[in-house]
Amino acid sequence: MVYLYAIVDADAAAPTTRGIDGAPVAVETHEDLGAVVSVLAQQPSSDSQQAVLDHARVVEAVSRGSAAVLPARFGRAYEDADSLRRALEAGAGELRDALERVRGCVEVGLRVLAPERASVLSPVPAGSGRDYMRDRLATARQEKAVADELHLPLAALARASIRSTPTERLLLTAAYLVPRRSLAGFQTRVEELQQSRPDLTLACTGPWPPYSFAAEAARP
């Protein structure tokens, strides 16, 4: 079977790094599109944790050598080169658009962790249900305002951004598509925001290949 790591321009060089199960990595082309692949036996023999890391390593190597890379989701393969070519043909328009969108960019991840809330730990005094609800609503509004205060200046520096729904302690989970030449400035801005809010934990990761911004070129 033909295992897919990423979509690139047809003229992109194949990375010299080995893929899953130590298989060599090649670029199969269809018109102006390239598919970074390995030919594997029916199923990988390595355990899946190793295979996930191998997949990530190939995508990382490809993105160091190419300006535009669409990482593929883990664990997707094609029966043979023909079925891969048909898939490229069917998705060609969307893949080209997506390649242009991520060209020259990397992804930066951000998670903002709130301090543990006192209100969660302290018992609610009897008879204050209405006050409690009012406080909870006020807290939710404040958290939204804080998340905006952190997200909006970063989104302004990015070509695109994706913001996920906040959870209990994660005020903000976001991914930013940042041009490589703006990366240092973006990271400086994150540090400034951290300094302005020492009560919060800003966990900034990356630069990653643009995994989160490749998914939009989904199945036709």
Place this chain on the structure above:
Amino acid sequence: MSVEGSTIGHEVALVELVDRVLNKGVVLSGDITLSVADVDLVYVGLRVLLASASTLDRLDGE
């Protein structure tokens, strides 16, 4: 940054990486999904990481 802080940073990065590889990225039509038996183990590993990260986080806050 404290030792605890940098350990959290490393674990967060690993969680973020695995989350991206497994759940993001482009999916094309006509593919066959690998039936890797132990893919759940990756998630078990992740939960361990997340649990230890939140434990460190709590200790750090004390």
